[in-house]
Structure formats: C-alpha cells, structure tokens
Amino acid sequence: MEIISKFKREWMLLVVFIILALAPVRHFLEQSMVTHMLIQLPALVIIGWLATNFFPASWKERIKEWNRWGISGMAFAIVIMLYWMLPRTLDAALSEWPIELVKFTTVPLMGMALGLSWPLLNSIAQGVLKLEFWATFMRMGWLYLDLPDRLCSNYLLGDQRILGQLLLVAGTIWAFTWMLRIVFGVNLIKT
Amino acid sequence: MSSTATTSDKIEYSEAENRNALIAVKAHLITGLLVFLLMMLAGFAMRAAQGTWLDIPVDLFYQIMTVHGVGVVGAAGLASTGVLWYFLRQYVRLSNTIVWTNYFIFLIGVVLILGSIFLGKYGGAWTFLYPLPGNSLGAWSTGSAALFQVGLLLIGTGFLILYLDFGRGILGRYGSLGRALGVTQLFGMEPLNIYHPATVVAGTMVLIVNFIGIAAGAVVLVMGLVNLYYPEFKPDPMLMKHLIYFFGHVFINVAMYAAVVAVYELLPRYTGRPWKTNKVFLAAWFAIIFLVMGVYPHHLLMDFPVPAWAAITAQVLSFGSGLPVLVVTGYGALMIVYRSGIKWNNTTKLIFLSLFGWAAGVIPAILDAMVTVNRVFHNTLWVPGHFHFYLLLGLLPMIIGFMYHLTGEGKEKAQSSATDNFGFWAYFVGCLMTSMVFLASGANSVPRRWAVHMEEWVTLAQFGAVAAALVLLGMLIFVFRSLFSLPKAANPN
Ligand code: HEM
Ligand SMILES: [Cu+2]
Numbered sequence: 001m002e003i004i005s006k007f008k009r010e011w012m013l014l015v016v017f018i019i020l021a022l023a024p025v026r027h028f029l030e031q032s033m034v035t036h037m038l039i040q041l042p043a044l045v046i047i048g049w050l051a052t053n054f055f056p057a058s059w060k061e062r063i064k065e066w067n068r069w070g071i072s073g074m075a076f077a078i079v080i081m082l083y084w085m086l087p088r089t090l091d092a093a094l095s096e097w098p099i100e101l102v103k104f105t106t107v108p109l110m111g112m113a114l115g116l117s118w119p120l121l122n123s124i125a126q127g128v129l130k131l132e133f134w135a136t137f138m139r140m141g142w143l144y145l146d147l148p149d150r151l152c153s154n155y156l157l158g159d160q161r162i163l164g165q166l167l168l169v170a171g172t173i174w175a176f177t178w179m180l181r182i183v184f185g186v187n188l189i190k191t
Numbered sequence: 192m193s194s195t196a197t198t199s200d201k202i203e204y205s206e207a208e209n210r211n212a213l214i215a216v217k218a219h220l221i222t223g224l225l226v227f228l229l230m231m232l233a234g235f236a237m238r239a240a241q242g243t244w245l246d247i248p249v250d251l252f253y254q255i256m257t258v259h260g261v262g263v264v265g266a267a268g269l270a271s272t273g274v275l276w277y278f279l280r281q282y283v284r285l286s287n288t289i290v291w292t293n294y295f296i297f298l299i300g301v302v303l304i305l306g307s308i309f310l311g312k313y314g315g316a317w318t319f320l321y322p323l324p325g326n327s328l329g330a331w332s333t334g335s336a337a338l339f340q341v342g343l344l345l346i347g348t349g350f351l352i353l354y355l356d357f358g359r360g361i362l363g364r365y366g367s368l369g370r371a372l373g374v375t376q377l378f379g380m381e382p383l384n385i386y387h388p389a390t391v392v393a394g395t396m397v398l399i400v401n402f403i404g405i406a407a408g409a410v411v412l413v414m415g416l417v418n419l420y421y422p423e424f425k426p427d428p429m430l431m432k433h434l435i436y437f438f439g440h441v442f443i444n445v446a447m448y449a450a451v452v453a454v455y456e457l458l459p460r461y462t463g464r465p466w467k468t469n470k471v472f473l474a475a476w477f478a479i480i481f482l483v484m485g486v487y488p489h490h491l492l493m494d495f496p497v498p499a500w501a502a503i504t505a506q507v508l509s510f511g512s513g514l515p516v517l518v519v520t521g522y523g524a525l526m527i528v529y530r531s532g533i534k535w536n537n538t539t540k541l542i543f544l545s546l547f548g549w550a551a552g553v554i555p556a557i558l559d560a561m562v563t564v565n566r567v568f569h570n571t572l573w574v575p576g577h578f579h580f581y582l583l584l585g586l587l588p589m590i591i592g593f594m595y596h597l598t599g600e601g602k603e604k605a606q607s608s609a610t611d612n613f614g615f616w617a618y619f620v621g622c623l624m625t626s627m628v629f630l631a632s633g634a635n636s637v638p639r640r641w642a643v644h645m646e647e648w649v650t651l652a653q654f655g656a657v658a659a660a661l662v663l664l665g666m667l668i669f670v671f672r673s674l675f676s677l678p679k680a681a682n683p684n
Contacts (some may be wrong), residue, residue, distance in 0.1 A: 124289065127355035128348065135409040142414060146426055175406075182358065183399065184374075185367030 010054045017047050021104055030094060033155040034163050038170075041084065041107060048111020055116075063116055073117030074129070080110040085140070087151035094154045134174055142169030198386065201281050206371040208287060213682050215290050216277045220594050222294075223270025224673050225585065228666050230262040234625075235659035241644045242652035243600030250330055252642035260317030261304055261339075265346065268580065269297055269444035270590045272353065277593075278456050279394040283360035289353055296349030296640045303342035311335020316640070318439055319343070319412075320507070321431040325419050333419050342420075344412045347405045354405075361391065371395040371472035372480075385467040389455035392468065392476045397449045400483050401619070404441030407434045427445040431497060433488070440487035447549070447581070448479065451520060454542055457596055458524055461539050462531035466523065475515035482512035489560040493569045502562055509560030512554035521546050536600050537607045540615060541592030548584025548622075555580060555630055570640070573633025580626035584619075591669050598676040600681050610668055618665025624658030 002070045019025055020043060029040040052060075067073045083089060084107065118126065144164030150157050180186040204212070233255045239245035240252055247255070276290055307313040313335040316322045324336035358368070365371040372395045375381040411434035414426050455466045488505035491497055524546055533539055555577040558564050568574070600607070607615075632651045637644065644652055 017585070087222065123359055124352055124355045127358070128351055131351060131406055131409065135406060135413070139413050139417075140412045142410070142426065143424065147424055149423065183368045185369065 010051075011055075013047055013051055016043075017108070020044065020047075026100075033152065033159040034166060036090070037163060038166060044104070044107040045047060045111035045114065048108035048113075049115035050111075051108070052112050052115035060116065063119070067117055067120065069125075070117030070120030073113040074121065074125075077110045077113040077117065080106050080113075085136075091154055092150045094152075130178075134171060134178075136175070137167050137171035141165070141171060200386070202232075203282050204280075206549065209682065211287050212277075212280060212290075215294065216240060216273045217597065217677055219269055219273025219276070219290075219292060220590065220597070221673050221677065222298075223266045223273065223590065224594065224666075224670050226262050226266035227644075228663070228670050230259050230266065231659065231663050233259040233262070235656060235663060238652055238656040238659050240642065241649070242649045242656050243644075243649050244475055244546035244653065244656060249642045250312065250314055251325070253330075254308050254312060256640065256642075257314050257316050257339075258305070258308050261308075261343075263582070264317060264446075265297065265301065267443060267492050267586060268346075268350065271449035271586070272350075273448040274453050274590060274593045275390070275394055275397060276353075278390040278452050279357065279360075282388050282391050282616050283364045283394075285360045286356050289356040293349040293353040296352070297346055297468060300342045300349065303338050303345065307338035307342060308332075308336040311338055313339045315339075318435060319415060320435060321415055321418065321426065321428055324415060325422065335417055337419050340412045340415055344409065347408050347412070350401065351583075353407050354402050357394060358402075359394055361398070365391070368395050368399060372477060373468065374477055377470055377473045377477060383470060385469065386465070387473075388470045389468055389472070390452045393448055393452045394454070396476055396480055397445050400441055400448075400480055401445045403484065404438050405577055408438035408442075411435055411438060421466070429494065432491065432494070436487040436490050437484070439677070440490070441483060443578075443582075444483050444486075447586050448483070448516065450545075450586055450593075451516070453589045453593040453596075454520055454524055454546065455593065457538060457542055458527050458533075460526050460596075461536075464527050464531055466527065472519045472523065475519040479512070479516045480678045482508055482515070486512040486560070489565070490559075492562050492565045505612055506560055506562055510557055511586070513557055517549055517553060537595040537611050537615065538592045538600060540607075541588040541595065544615075544619060545585050545588035546593065549581050549586075552577060552585050552626075553580025567636070568633055570638055571633040572629045572637045572639050575639055576626055576629030576631075576633050579622075579629055583622035583626060587622075594669070594673050594677060596683060597680060598672060599680045611672070614665045614668030614672075616665070617661050621661030621663075621665055625655060625662055628655040628658055 008140070020029070020040065026040075029035045063073075084103065090103075093103045115188070121129070141164045143165065144151070144160045146164075147160070150160060152160070236245060236247065237252065237255055237259065240247050272290075272293070274561060276285065281286060302454045311334060312331040313324075313327075314330060315327065319336070319340055324340070325333065327336070337474045361368060369375055370381070371391050373387055373392055376383050376387065411431060414431065418422050418426060459466045485508040486505065488497065488501060489509045492502050492505065522544075528543075555573065559568050559573055559577055595611075628651055632648065632655075633639075635648075635651070636652065
C-alpha cells in the first residue's frame with residue numbers, strides 16, 4: 001500500500017512536469033512574462049525540489065559526500081538562478097528550442113539542488129540567503145518597473161511593468177509574513 | 192559587587208569559549224576606539240582647513256569628510272556591538288565564530304572603502320546619495336564609487352550574520368522576539384517579571400530594527416550599483432533618498448541603543464542595586480522600534496515633493512523618538528544612583544556623562560526636526576552640531592566607560608589616576624565645545640559640507656579646531672588605556 005501511494009506521487013510529479021512541457025501549455029504560460037516567470041519557472045523549481053523527496057537514501061548519501069553543509073548544491077543553484085535571471089537567456093529560450101530544452105532540464109535540477117542542500121545549510125546561512133532572495137525580488141521588481149526599455153524582445157513593456165509590480169507586492173507580503181512569524185510567533189503558512 | 196540578576200538566568204560556556212569571547216570584545220573595543228581616534232584627527236583636519244590653518248585641496252577635503260562619516264559610523268556600529276554582545280551572550284547562547292566572522296568581514300569592508308576613497312578618490316560622502324556617486328564630473332571613477340558601495344554592502348552582510356545569530360539565540364531562549372522584548376508582559380499575556388533582562392530587550396530591539404535597515408540597504412546599494420554601470424536605469428531619486436536615509440539613520444541610531452546596555456548592566460554593579468524592568472520600560476522599548484524607523488524623514492523636510500502629511504508625521508515622530516528610552520533610562524539611572532553610595536570612578540563618571548550627553552543632545556535634534564526651524568537650519572552646521580553632541584557625549588562615553596570597566600577598575604578600590612581624570616575633563620570640555628561651536632555656526636547660517644568657509648565664518652571654525660584638539664587629547668588617553676591596560680585585564684565579575 002505504502003509503496004504504491006509513494007509510487008503514485010512520484011508519477012504525479014512527472015505528469016505535472018510533462019503537462020508543463022506540452023506545447024500548448026508551454027505556449028500559454030510563456031505568452032506573458034508574468035506567467036512565464038511567476039508560474040512556469042517556480043513550478044519547475046518546485047517539481048525539482050519535491051522530487052528529491054523520492055530519491056533513494058543511498059543516492060542522497062552519495063550526494064552528501066560532495067555537498068558538505070549544502071555548499072556545493074547552493075552554489076550550483078545560485079549559478080543556475082543567476083543564469084536564468086539574465087533577460088536574454090529567457091528570450092533565447094522562447095525563440096530556440098535547444099535553449100528551451102536546457103531550461104526545462106536545468107531549472108528542475110536547480111530545484112533538486114535546493115531541495116538537497118537547503119536542509120543541510122547552517123541556519124545563519126539560510127537567513128542570509130533568504131534575505132538575499134527577498135532583496136533580489138525587490139530589486140528585480142524595481143528594475144522592471146523603472147527601466148525605460150524592454151528587457152526581453154519577446155515581451156511588451158507593459159508586461160514587464162506588471163511583473164515588476166507583482167514582484168514588489170510578493171516581496172512585501174513575504175516580508176510581512178516573515179515578520180509576523182519572527183516577532184509574534186504567528187505562523188500564517190505552515191512550513 | 193553584588194550580583195544582580197538571578198544567576199540561573201545566565202548561560203554556561205566553557206572556559207575556553209569565555210576566554211575567546213573576551214578577546215573578541217576587546218578587539219571590537221580597541222578597533223572601534225582606534226578608528227574613532229583617527230577619525231577625530233580627520234575631523235580636526237577639516238575644522239583646521241575651514242579655519243584656514245591647514246591648506247588642503249578641496250577634493251581631499253571631501254575625501255576626508257567621506258572617510259570621517261563612514262569611519263565613525265562603522266566604528267560606532269562595531270564598538271557598540273562589542274558592548275551589547277558582551278552582555279547579551281550572558282543571557283542567550285551566542286557564537287564566537289559568528290562575532291569574529293562579522294569582525295573580519297568588517298575589516299575587509301574597511302579596506303575596500305579606504306581603497307575607494309584614497310586610491311579611487313571617492314568623495315561623495317558616506318551617504319552615497321544618488322545620483323552623486325555616478326556624477327562626479329571626473330573627481331572619481333565609477334569603479335571607486337562602486338567599490339565604496341560594495342564595501343558597505345559587505346559590512347552590512349557581516350552585521351546581518353551577527354543579527355541572525357542574535358535571533359537564533361533569542362528565539363532559542365524566548366520562542367519569539369515579542370516575548371524577548373517583553374511585549375507579552377506589556378500586554379498582560381504573561382505576568383510581569385521585573386528581572387527580565389534589560390539587555391535582552393535592548394538586544395532584540397537592535398536586532399529587529401537593524402535587520403530591517405540592512406534589508407533596505409541591501410536593496411538600495413544594489414540599485415545604486417546598477418545605475419553606476421547601467422545609467423539608463425534611473426531610479427526615482429526620492430525613493431533612493433528615502434531608503435538611503437532609512438538605512439543610514441537607523442544604523443547610526445541603533446548604535447546608541449546597543450551601547451546603552453552598558454548603563455543597565457554597569458550601574459547596578461557599581462551601586463549594588465538591581466536594574467528592574469517595569470511596564471513603562473517595556474513600553475518605551477517597544478515604541479522605540481517604530482519611532483527609530485519612522486524618524487529619518489526629518490532629513491527630508493525640505494524636499495518639496497514630500498507631501499505635507501509625511502513631513503508632519505516625521506516631525507511628530509522625531510519629537511517622540513528621542514524621548515521614551517532616554518526618559519526611562521535616565522530616570523532609572525537616577526533612581527539607582529540616588530543615595531546608593533556609588534563609587535565614582537572612570538566607568539561611572541563616563542556612564543553618567545553619557546546620560547547627560549544623550550539628554551542634552553536630544554534638544555537641538557528635536558529643534559531641528561521642527562519644520563519651521565528646519566527651514567532655516569537645514570543643511571547648516573546645526574545638523575552636525577546635534578549629532579556630534581549626542582554621539583560624542585552620549586554614545587562614546589558609554590563605550591569608553593565600558594572599556595574602563597573591562598580594564599578591571601571595579602575590582603580595585605583605586606581612584607582614577609590623575610591622567611585619566613585629565614583625559615575625562617579634556618574630553619568632556621572639548622566635546623562640549625566642538626558641539627556648541629557647530630551649533631553656534633548653524634545658528635549663524637554657516638552651511639555644512641563646505642570645504643572652504645567664507646571669511647566671516649573662519650573664526651568659528653578656528654574655535655572648532657581648538658576644541659577638536661582638546662577632544663583628541665582626551666581621546667588619546669582613552670586609547671592608550673585601551674591599548675595598554677585592556678588587553679591583559681581579566682574578565683571582571
Ligand atoms: C574631535 C572630534 C570630531 C570632530 C572635530 C569632528 C568634525 C567634523 C567635521 C568638521 C565634519 C564636517 C562638517 C561639515 O559639514 O562641514 C564632521 C562631519 C561628521 N561627523 Fe564628525 N567630528 C568629530 C567626531 C565625530 C564622531 C565621534 C562622530 C560619530 C560617532 C562623528 C560623526 C560625523 C558625521 C556622521 C559627519 C557627517 C559627514 C557628512 O556630512 O557626510 N564625528 N565632523
Ligand atoms: Cu536624523
């Protein structure tokens with residue numbers, strides 16, 4: 001019984017991944033910058049992250065040897081993240097299928113690296129990275145909102161502006177829930 | 192020396208950990224005091240230049256002004272951290288590795304900043320106010336402006352790491368920051384505990400406020416960097432200014448609230464009476480979190496696009512912000528000292544001086560935060576007048592007093608030596624004069640941040656230089672003490 005349900009959840013993840021990769025869904029999510037960056041990419045990361053739950057323990061042990069304190073994994077994840085934060089790379093993924101393929105493999109890989117490394121990370125390092133991620137949200141939001149030109153030739157300026165606003169809103173909500181939790185011990189989201 | 196807090200409150204560390212921690216605290220103090228001394232020398236040079244006694248090129252003046260501003264703010268952060276950390280680790284478990292990490296990151300940041308100023312000729316003031324760093328008209332390169340901001344970013348990250356460790360320690364012991372702050376006691380969710388450590392309250396406030404300040408800094412510094420290398424990106428200057436002042440103002444203000452634990456911890460030791468917390472005390476510290484974060488717009492009162500309501504709010508908050516903690520601290524200190532038979536040595540004298548300096552320094556600050564007064568005093572030397580007052584006479588005496596305490600003077604019943612006495616008075620009179628001359632210049636509409644002063648102002652600047660020399664004399668004695676008596680002193684307690 002146990003094994004079957006675990007098996008099923010594993011398959012679920014794969015099914016979601018395949019659905020995301022299907023041409024109509026892909027085009028639908030990629031036709032706007034907002035859904036591309038706020039739905040498709042995060043979904044791919046989350047799929048990667050969740051997938052690590054199903055890794056056999058022996059794999060995890062193997063990887064751990066190379067991933068002391070989660071450092072190499074985080075470094076890998078950050079490099080991939082920085083790469084896909086460059087507007088031109090996302091642009092290229094839209095127009096050239098090999099790049100799109102790279103995106104569909106590296107972004108879930110990044111999620112896996114995160115899933116394997118984050119729990120190993122020292123809590124102070126987690127805090128620094130969390131703040132850095134938060135600050136990146138705000139910086140990107142601000143940039144998208146204020147830049148006079150389009151960053152992606154595939155998307156409209158208006159799209160970029162909306163994304164900027166959404167990033168700022170998301171960052172604000174994040175900061176707020178974070179504060180509630182630390183200062184008052186209120187947990188809005190169970191993690 | 193009666194022990195005040197119930198001893199069961201204290202965290203146990205190994206002998207080796209304690210020894211290492213003491214070295215860390217001393218390193219923070221000595222580094223901080225040395226930087227202060229050098230920066231006072233820079234201050235003296237600026238005053239002498241404005242007073243025509245010293246001939247330095249204008250661009251060098253602005254480099255000196257930049258290094259002075261950033262240097263003292265950094266030293267204030269570092270030294271006050273030493274004070275707070277020393278006491279806070281007695282109540283919550285803090286890591287030596289982390290405090291050293293911050294210390295060394297700080298030093299690296301200092302190297303970058305010194306490079307940007309004296310090799311790269313960056314002279315855009317410690318406030319790096321956008322768009323000035325990118326518009327030097329050739330006085331400095333983009334790279335040096337960037338280096339300055341990277342240095343600040345690095346130092347901010349170091350402090351962030353330290354505060355995360357504070358957070359870990361405090362949450363480990365109290366569960367939430369609210370409990371550590373005493374908010375639960377304040378609102379009756381928990382019975383009042385008069386032995387709730389004041390240091391934990393202060394440490395929690397410092398952590399919350401500076402964490403948020405550094406978060407703002409992390410955003411604004413990077414946006415400034417983006418603009419330096421990608422000038423088409425032009426962020427809203429007003430928004431940048433708000434964030435920069437929020438970051439800078441919070442950081443320097445918080446140094447005061449970190450160092451003030453010296454008052455809470457040392458006065459009880461020298462009077463034999465405990466520092467008791469009460470609801471007013473807790474309420475004041477709770478309020479100050481919001482006040483300290485809300486007052487920075489008093490630097491922006493003259494920016495006409497700022498809506499009137501915002502300026503008025505800033506004014507009201509500024510009125511309020513100086514007061515709550517100052518009042519509960521001053522009152523509490525007087526109550527503890529009154530008829531206690533306190534021993535007047537260097538530590539207690541300096542701690543007492545700090546309360547006077549803080550209280551008196553708040554007056555010109557509040558004056559300047561009034562919109563009508565600010566119309567006249569904005570960007571005059573009144574502004575350096577108010578902050579030199581409470582930094583020189585409020586913040587530094589707390590730090591120096593703590594340094595004397597660590598040299599072990601509480602142990603010996605020895606009176607302070609004639610040299611220390613002389614140092615105290617030279618410092619006190621010199622600082623008072625330095626600040627008053629700034630205030631007087633401001634009242635006479637002498638602008639701040641002018642390398643070359645007009646003829647009518649030169650006399651004032653010369654007075655300022657004489658006063659600065661006196662401060663330097665006193666400070667030199669303090670620094671000698673920290674270099675020669677501090678390193679070998681055992682931990683008093
Ligand atoms: C002997 C002691 C000192 C002297 C003579 C002195 C002198 C000066 C002078 C001449 C200026 C520039 C004023 C102008 O705008 O024309 C200045 C700025 C400043 N000083 Fe001091 N100072 C001293 C100590 C300190 C200390 C201990 C602190 C902080 C703990 C401090 C913080 C500042 C700050 C934040 C500025 C503003 C820099 C700017 O405008 O960018 N000073 N000081
Ligand atoms: Cu201010």
